[in-house]
Amino acid sequence: MTAQDLPLPHSSAPGARGFDQVETWVFDLDNTLYPAQHDLWGQIDARMRDYIAGLLNISREEAFARQKDYYRRYGTSLRGLMIEHGIDAHAFLDHVHEVDLSTLEPSPRLAAALEGLPGTKLVYTNGSERHALNVLGKLGLDTHFSAIHDIVAAEFHPKPTEEAYLRFLRAHGVEPTRAAMFEDLARNLEVPHRLGMTTILVVPPTEQIESRESWEFEGREAAFVDHVTEDLAGFLETLGG
Incomplete structure (x- = not known):
């Protein structure tokens, strides 16, 4: 080809x-x-932001900035949270993937x-x-x-x-x-x-x-x-x- x-x-x-x-x-x-127009990633993004805000007791704006920083530096926000904060990866994955798939x-x-x-x-x-x-x-x-x-x-x-x-x-x-x-x-x-x-x-x-x-x-x-x-x-x- x-x-x-x-x-x-x-x-x-x-x-x-x-x-x-x-x-x-x-x-x-x-x-x-x-x-990408289905924007499931937007839902996942929001759930990651909220998880980080609750975990670190910070504002959603601060959590969003932290999430994107980890994503860019470590490949995934999860990897950054594991390295920087030692989180339970499975609990994180269960939380962020509870999304509405009805548009698919x-x-x-x-x-x-x-x-x-x-x-x-x-x-x-x-x-x-x-x-x-x-x-x-x-x-x-x-x-x-x-x-x-x-x-x-x-x-x-x-x-x-x-x-x-x-x-x-x-x-x-x-x-x-x-x-x-x-x-x-x-x-x-x-x-x-x-x-x-x-x-x-x-x-x-x-x-x-x-x-x-x-x-x-x-x-x-x-x-x-x-x-x-x-x-x-x-x-x-x-x-x-």
Whole structure:
């Protein structure tokens, strides 16, 4: 597959890695397998803020600033809270993932596109397995993935750290040069690309999502991003075809 083969709204970098060798397809969960416009992350964001405010007895504004600082420095707010405050990670995950999924609907088009991909499909998330199962169930995608690799399986080493990816690759026997990674955050593709994976950045049609920080959208033009798409199902249909 070359840049010329991909119709809009997809684009590929000059010299981008292709897909002929790919036998393992790795997908992030939130804002990747469902459109960011559903803004489940906004709910999760708010619950993290409230958890931190209660834990540290600070205002919600202070908690939000602390949360984003930990997120940027440690990869996840959870990792920062574990290192800085020794919190119970499981209690935190249970709290922040109690979100309303009613806006999610089955996605038969995406399900069919996933079915058309040859090889193994995996979900790799910095969230919890329980959250992933709930989301995949709502989307009607729960039968299309061989495994979910969550933050617990990663022993709380989050993307984008190299240690996290190496643990993932070992756990599932993935050969990175024969794998593709789909992510909504460019920074989470830098290490996979360096390890040999084909990288695909999934972005919303409009990149103005209120609950996201501006720095989270940085890196779209980076050399470690092989392909960019605003339409995951359409992109996969092209590959399956």
